Amino acid sequence: MTNINATVPLSVLPRSGEKVSRLGFGAMGLSGMFGSQDDDYMVRSILMSLEKGINFIDTARAYGRSEELVGKAIKQWRGDKPFIATKAEAMAGGGGRKHPGAAWHEPHRVEEAFPPGSIRASLEKSLQELQLECVDLLQLHKYWPIWDRTDYWMEELLRLKEEGKTRFVGISAIDHRHDLTLSLIRSGHIDFLQALFNIFDSTALDAVIPECQEHDVAFIARIILDEGGLTGFLRQDTVFNEGDFRRSYFDVLPRETYMSKVDALRSYVPEHAGSLAELAIRFALQDPGVTVAITSMxxxxxxxxxxxxxxxxxxxxxxxxxxxxxHRWIRNFYHARRYL
Known part of the structure; x- marks a missing residue:
């Protein structure tokens, strides 16, 4: 693994014993979904994070050119190889494709999301973009328990692992629905589970994180800053550019409602944290059951x-x-954009 700054907190992966930084580089931001920067700037952001001790990078086929930029950074990096996680692109409801009943919030058939052979094809494309022969972790970018009625997709994941194209396999759970993965966690088939986890939604602590610990499944916390909302940046007059993911994320309900929830957290600053962002990051890293917490950097x-x-x-x-x-506050991300 990379040469790690001793002050960066580390986790030990339960099934391999190797050490990774508890804070991970979330590469969704490299897609331009949160505003665009030029390629050189974004590659430098990865290299800077690696230099400071971050050695866990999470990307996906659905994140535009993210894998390509991660691959460029890895080629330039002169330290030990970081841990690279990616996600297979779903054929329905992922990668920008429109399909009836195929959004993240609506169950659909696995044959629609991941037809036979599609997971392998997605990984092959990822390896090409990343300029690697093997990724450390391949995740499905969504999962519904009704998929367990057929097992070809799991066989495909495990076969890729046997072939050495990925070291570990896992699932990226759907928004608040991480409890749907409990049977899969207990099955022993997956090595990692990724799920939404932040101050507003800490429900993974109730069952999923303890079950991951019990069954030696590493837990990846995502959206720890709630797409930036927990930093307090959002104002009534904030305008998002075309293509910015947050245009729909924050406006599924009146902004003043969201802002009032963030304002309720300001009493913790500066007595308990130097900023709202620091408060959110320290919260995400507090429980030892969180193996890695990723955020866009x-x-x-x-x-x-x-x-x-x-x-x-x-x-x-x-x-x-x-x-x-x-401060738990579970909200429906989809009621205002169900048919978008």
């Missing part, structure tokens, strides 16, 4: 701040408990 200034936040000590237990149970 394509903006250099934010990457430095996030890494510095990860180096801070744990929150006081009382503060953590308050955040867990007094």
């Amino acid at each position: 394509q903006v250099h200034e934010y990457a430095e701040q996030n890494i510095a936040a990860s180096q801070q000590p744990p929150l006081a237990n009382q503060v953590y408990e308050e955040l867990c149970y007094q």
